[in-house]
Amino acid sequence: LVESFGIELFDDGERLRLPDPIEPLEISAIEFGNSVDGDTMPRFDRELVPARAVQSSISLTFYDPARDYQTGEAKASVGEKGRGQAQFELPAALSAGDAKSLAQRMLARTWSDRDKLTLRLPRQRIALQPGATVELPFSPGRWTVDQITIEGFVPVIQLRPTTEALAAVAGESGLIVPNLDVVAGPITLTLLDIPALPGTPPNQPTILLAASQSRSGWKARSLEISFGGQSIATQTARGKSILGNATTALSGGSAHLLDEINSVEVALVDQDQWLTSCDNDALAAGTNLAVLGREVLQFGTATSLGGGKFRLSRLLRGRGGTEWAQADHAIGEAFCLLRPGAFRPVALPTWMIGTEVRATMAGSEAARLFTGETLRPLSPVNLRAEFAGGELRLRWTRRSRAGLAWIDGVDVPLGESSERYLVRITGPVGSIEIPVATPELVVDASAMASVGMGTVAIQVMQVGDFVSSRPEKLEIFIA
Template sequence: MARSLPTQEPAALRYYDEDRDYQPGVQRAIGTRQVGRELMVDLPATMNASGARQLANDSANRARWQHETVLWRTSEIDPRLFPGTIVRIPDAPGYWLLRSWEWLDRGIELELERLAPGLTTARISDPGEPLPPSDLVIPDTRLAAIEVPADGNANPAASLIFAVVSAENNAWRGAALFAVQGTAMVDLGTSGSQRAIIGTLFEPLPPSRALLFEPEAKAVIELVADDIALTETSIDGLAAGANRLLVGSEVIQFVRAAPLGNRRWELSGLLRGRGGTEHSAAQGHPAQTLAVLLDDSLVALDQELVPPLPTTRIAAIGRGDSEAVLAPLVNPGLSRRPPCPVHPRQRIDPDQSRHFSWTRRARGQWRWDNAVEVPLVEERELYQIGYGPTAAPHVTWTRSEPQLSLTQPEIASLRDTHGNADLWVMQVGTFDRSPALLLALI
């Protein structure tokens, strides 16, 4: 008896499943998977899952036994023995196939190959769940271009500009994106088939001081599609950055999301003014304000082709669009604008001199770390302090530290010359100035 080198067993069978609308299916043979790439048999036939499983098992079973052979010598000539005959060997189990015979000087040599034993029971298999294509009308592309607050992981000199591309149903398979430059359109690539979660405020969102978590605050938004859903999170999830929603120029986070029907969702448990956008939270937002979930479905755009300017526009063309869809850039310059300083303080000396101070913040620093100083991010630390209207102040000072001192004669001179007015401070960044922080009314 001899064994030849074992051949690779066919581990699976690919076929067309009649129970899955004739889609391709795969059934694997029983037994332990071998290391390495499996051998797949492609059978251009239609059958059910159980029949394909039986064929896969039979094919693998034959492959396991076909490499066992025997050279049997006999001195008798039997006319019933010819190639293809099935025989048995004394003191050996199973059946053997006569492959060939040869007449030698010492007898007749028979080449026998062991036949695979039959499988006792048929295996029942599941065809799986069919995935028929959606029979939907290809919808129009919904497009928005946004700039978001800085992220601490990104280059502080780069603008974070994204294309928000979505549609009403999943028959939409993506769109080509372009930057509009005059009468020309520059290719920006494709959006991919993942739809962004985009909508508008269904009801006005009232102003907020954006200082603490507001468990009872609510916002109602209307999404562009029925099959897009929002998820809930916890306070720990908010701290980790979950459920960030850009509403106009404000970033909010929400804990709970409840569907109201007709594409409307009620968001509750709000954390307002995130990422240094509390000045926008203080103004509130009217109905129909753009709302975008900030997740990985957004398409990042190159600021060299899509600059952070109010005149910037992008375009998208999908299979269901009869013409290009245009969108202006929302919040240009937001990602490179320093956040407003916070915590204004005033100390009055016995001689009526006043000392003003404040706390600096930095772009992209969403968390307050107590153990370390907030990184500067900008090229240098610089502040502009003004007396009077922020657009056209009567007097300005420039400081490199977060403090300003005014003596009583200086304060009296300001009042006599310009009257009572606001004293405010802005941080001067590398690319822009922050919103103003009110220090005092003098």
């Protein structure tokens, strides 16, 4: 503050204080050039620092009351003579005009101080104090005493030009997006354990944190994620999630066709948020991807019912291999639109699979049994069985959690370090489990005899590096 406002202080041996308020002293040229022993001395020494060595501009940051005391910046510059820019951070609240005027005065002092003058005066001037103003036969005529040294009763004074007062300069505060002065409402938290989304690491156990509130004025909030006796501190996403609950139960459908029969109604936490419809091309590009319960789906039509409620129809079901969750829908289950920047991915250790994860903040919490869906292989499909001559021949088609893009001309990538399956066959007499490394299996007659004749249940699971897929199931009757 002292430097910025140019306050003159000097040490009188006891404390820092302001110079005595006296009128400028007039010193004539006849008083110049004194020495201790009468030797001839220069009448004065004057040094002018080159303009190229002086900053040509000053940037001053301050707190602007017109912008809710956010930081503002005022600049002052003087042509292209100098080089560089001086940066000052002022711990004070100023209007934009006052800050601009202050920056101009600071720059004026910087350029004024490049002129240095040294005088050797008679002993009658020994009472001069730093900060005093004197009138001299130079241009400019008014100078301020910077320093005084007494050499054998000869006061040697160093001076700089006195900065004249400058007229006030107008300044603009600029635009501001103020924080709304509203009471913070309760936060709704939801933990999502779903297959890996595009752009997320495929081999990192991850759970998604979604958060919303019924009021406007959203900002990221701190919370704690706890699991297995440990906890980590994190924040909600910067963007508010479009979060809600189902008010009707969605019936099962097909994961292979556009579901134009079933629909579901959802109520959003924030009634001012909106869901939009899209055409089939946008659906094919991944638009309106959402989670309902444990199923990942897309909706093509969002019909507003008023009060933050929507009916979702024209559905693409079971996205990302979540067709298994179509039969588990219920009223009250969570709904979340998966839009970028509106949820927080939280990485977890692999040993957390099978344990509960809990998100906690003041007044809100959410819990989820973490099953590691980002690491889970997709279940095989097209399971076929042929029983002849006492032998059971099984075939199926492999799917990959890394091959959802359906790239033509190549097979889907494996997505795991090796291809492994576990086949479980259960009959009236007993059951057997057989590990295989290819998508086919022939069970000989002796093994089938241990299962027994009658209704036989077959399950095939792909074994991943961390967890196994959900089973593909088939029932046949053996006689």
